[in-house]
Structure formats: structure tokens, C-alpha cells
Amino acid sequence: MTRLPVTSFRRAHGSFSFRPCRSTSPTRKVRNIREGWLPLRRGIQAHLARSRGVHCDVAQILIVSGSQQGLDLSARVLLDPGDTVVTEDPQYLGAREVFRSLGAELQPVPVDDEGMLTPGVPARLAYVTPSHQFPTGAVLSLRRRLALLAWADRHDAYVIEDDYDSEFRYDGAPLRAIHGLQVSDRVVYLGTFAKVLFPSIRLGYVVVPHALLPAYRGAKWLSDRHSATLEQRALAAFIEGGHFERTVRMSRTRYGERRDALLRGLAQVPGRPFEVSGAATGLHALARVSGLSRGDLERLIGLAADRGVGVYPAEPYYLNPAEAPAALLFGFATIAPDAIREGLALLHEAYRRL
Ligand SMILES: Cc1ncc(COP(=O)(O)O)c(C=O)c1O
Structure with missing residues (x-):
């Protein structure tokens, strides 16, 4: 940060x-x-x-x-x-x-x-x-x-x-x-x-x-x-x-910009496969990826990692992982908007290769 x-x-x-x-x-x-x-x-x-x-x-x-x-x-x-x-x-x-x-x-x-x-x-x-x-x-x-x-x-x-x-x-x-x-x-x-x-x-x-x-x-x-x-x-x-209150205000603005870059980037992927939830607050967002099986999602994560992009599945957080939807977790707080846009372009490229 x-x-x-x-x-x-x-x-x-x-x-x-x-x-x-x-x-x-x-x-x-x-x-x-x-x-x-x-x-x-x-x-x-x-x-x-x-x-x-x-x-x-x-x-x-x-x-x-x-x-x-x-x-x-x-x-x-x-x-x-x-x-x-x-x-x-x-x-x-x-x-x-x-x-x-x-x-x-x-x-x-x-x-x-x-x-x-x-x-x-x-x-x-x-x-x-x-x-x-x-x-x-x-x-x-x-x-x-x-x-x-x-x-x-x-x-x-x-x-x-x-x-x-x-x-x-x-x-x-x-x-x-x-x-x-x-x-x-x-x-x-x-x-x-x-x-x-x-x-x-x-x-x-x-x-x-x-x-x-x-x-x-x-x-x-x-x-x-x-x-x-x-x-x-x-x-x-x-x-x-007063540094703490100032830090909260400053960080809220900065993280808000990063969140906006993430939401805009995900919305621009053709076919809009990423359905984002829970982005009104916090430092991460969850995106369901429509039309992907669990195997596809695993391949997508692997292809993204090959390109240096780290995205993580929601599966481990479910008590019964077999019931987990195909969804990815995006932490955005520590990544500048340009790097978010770059990462999403690489993720999109990985998605097209599935
Ligand atoms: C849900 C939740 N609670 C608490 C924490 C923070 O824990 P700590 O204050 O021990 O770093 C985290 C950290 O990732 C978290 O995700």
C-alpha cells in the first residue's frame, strides 16, 4: 500500500x-x-x-x-x-x-x-x-x-x-x-x-x-x-x-479509484461474462464468471498466472467446495489503476484462450 x-x-x-x-x-x-x-x-x-x-x-x-x-x-x-x-x-x-x-x-x-x-x-x-x-x-x-x-x-x-x-x-x-x-x-x-x-x-x-x-x-x-x-x-x-482520520479519507479516495478501474475493466470484456458483487465497500470484489465449469475456471486462473496476473477462486471459502459457483476474488487496494487495466487486458486474453 x-x-x-x-x-x-x-x-x-x-x-x-x-x-x-x-x-x-x-x-x-x-x-x-x-x-x-x-x-x-x-x-x-x-x-x-x-x-x-x-x-x-x-x-x-x-x-x-x-x-x-x-x-x-x-x-x-x-x-x-x-x-x-x-x-x-x-x-x-x-x-x-x-x-x-x-x-x-x-x-x-x-x-x-x-x-x-x-x-x-x-x-x-x-x-x-x-x-x-x-x-x-x-x-x-x-x-x-x-x-x-x-x-x-x-x-x-x-x-x-x-x-x-x-x-x-x-x-x-x-x-x-x-x-x-x-x-x-x-x-x-x-x-x-x-x-x-x-x-x-x-x-x-x-x-x-x-x-x-x-x-x-x-x-x-x-x-x-x-x-x-x-x-x-x-x-x-x-x-x-489526526493522521488516522486523514489516512482513512485519503485511502478511501484512492481505493475508490482502483475499484472503479476494476469495475470498468470487467464491464468492458465482450459478452460481459464477469458479474461483480459486493463492490460498494471494502478492498476486494467477487465476480461470478458465467458459462464456465469449475475445470474452466481452474484453467483460466492458470492461464492468468502464466501472464503474471493473480486471481483467486471463491471455492475454498465454501464449507462444501463442490457447491461453490465459478467465481473469482479480485483484491484491488494495492494495485494502481493503470496496472489494474493492464492486468484485466491480460485476463481477458487468457479468457479468450479457454
Ligand atoms: C474477514 C477478516 N477478518 C479479519 C481480518 C484481519 O485480521 P488481522 O487483524 O488479524 O490481520 C481479515 C484479514 O484478511 C479478514 O479478511
Whole structure:
């Protein structure tokens, strides 16, 4: 991701390198460290209230080493072996494999243009990516958000809301996070800085329901004590200095241009075989390729790779890959519009050779 404000981040990082963390009381020091750097948590609290309609106490925010750790801690806190977890189908592999590794039974629920259907079965937990369903890109409708909350209330279940790339909405106003719609305290909200800044930062956060706070804090302490303090302090200064909000605005414009280049290029392929969905938000789009068998799709991916173009099938994200449609995933955030146009011309050439 070129042209991100790496310099301002590095400056913030450098200014903390030689200043040890001080605290007046040993107890407060441990709490502050384990739960995350307080100024960073305050910055996140303000950001979430302003941009996502998530209103929480700062005490509910736990800094984690990437939202993957947030998923892992959530699974450890909430699940016993044999518990049922509702997952979108197709779903994010990083979540699916965490639930599986703890012996949970997955209950896949299909996804349509309005996001995941409302589950029909009881479960301990539902995992959703409502802002930009991974990988289809569908946005969970307000009606379904409310139905999911009603389902959770009925079955005494929790909902994990993975809001991994909600900062990037190109068309229309974003829907309020599910967390902001709840009446009872059942939503675990996950956020990450990997998408909006850079993946190597390995910082994310969990907004934890009050009743689960002691368990999450204990799980975090057992897992890795705390996330890297130096990075947290630099990030807090970065947010406080207004760089974070600026980065979001700048990146939204830049990624929007890249998305437009992708959509225009795919629409120009004669016969319009690529039917794109889920491009209103996020950093990737899914395109169904009409008239191709699974074998054809594999050949297309191979021919594109021979030309130096990386496109990926949606198949691995389906619990039953045999049911997956012929569809390709296009990540566009890190590729300049010219390179996108060039890549699509090569993809088109590969398509003609099928
Ligand atoms: C659906 C989803 N959730 C979360 C993440 C981010 O995880 P992390 O913050 O651990 O990098 C990703 C990254 O690709 C993702 O696709």
C-alpha cells in the first residue's frame, strides 16, 4: 500500500522508542498494559462512536495482536468442544479454522444479496462480517441485523461482528454496526488496523460485552500478556494527531479509484461474462464468471498466472467446495489503476484462450 503516511507513523514510533512506560501504581500498570494502552483505547472509543455508531465504555475495549487474536480469544472464552457456531457460508477461513480447532460444530448458513440469512437453529455463537461479507461482499441488511439480534436473544447466544474493512464504503452511507443496534449486551465487536493502515502493524481491538470482560482479560493475559506497547503508543499518537482520520479519507479516495478501474475493466470484456458483487465497500470484489465449469475456471486462473496476473477462486471459502459457483476474488487496494487495466487486458486474453 504505497503512499500511506508511513513517515508520520515512523516519527510517532521513534519518539516513544526510548521512553519507558511509567505508572504510579503497580496494579494500574498491569491492567493498563494487559488491556491495552489507555490513550489508544480512548482514541478507538471516539472513532467507533463517531464513525460506526458503536458506543461503549473504554473499559470494554481490549487491544489485541490483530483481529485474528480477537477471534481466537473469543472462541476460547465462549466455546466448549461440541458447541455449535453459526457461520456464513461462504466464510472467512481465519474464523472457521479457529472454531474448528477448539472442537466446535460449524452450522453454515447461506448468504444472499442481503448478507447471511437468519439462522434457524440454536447455537452458542454466530460469526458474521456484516459490513462486507467475506468473500461475497454482501452488506447485511438492517432487517437481517435486527433478526440476528432477535435470534441471539432467543437462544442466549453471542454474535461476533467482524468489521474488518468497514472504513471503506464508496457508495451511499454505511449501515450502523450491529453493536449499535443491540438492546442486550450480546455483540462482540472486532476491528483491525491491518486494512486501514498496514498488515504488519498487528494491532486490532475487541469491544467486549460487560459480562465477559474478566474472561477476556484472563484469556489475553494467558495468551501473550499484552500487545506490543511501543506500537500502541505510536498508534495512539497517530490517532490523536489526526493522521488516522486523514489516512482513512485519503485511502478511501484512492481505493475508490482502483475499484472503479476494476469495475470498468470487467464491464468492458465482450459478452460481459464477469458479474461483480459486493463492490460498494471494502478492498476486494467477487465476480461470478458465467458459462464456465469449475475445470474452466481452474484453467483460466492458470492461464492468468502464466501472464503474471493473480486471481483467486471463491471455492475454498465454501464449507462444501463442490457447491461453490465459478467465481473469482479480485483484491484491488494495492494495485494502481493503470496496472489494474493492464492486468484485466491480460485476463481477458487468457479468457479468450479457454
Ligand atoms: C474477514 C477478516 N477478518 C479479519 C481480518 C484481519 O485480521 P488481522 O487483524 O488479524 O490481520 C481479515 C484479514 O484478511 C479478514 O479478511
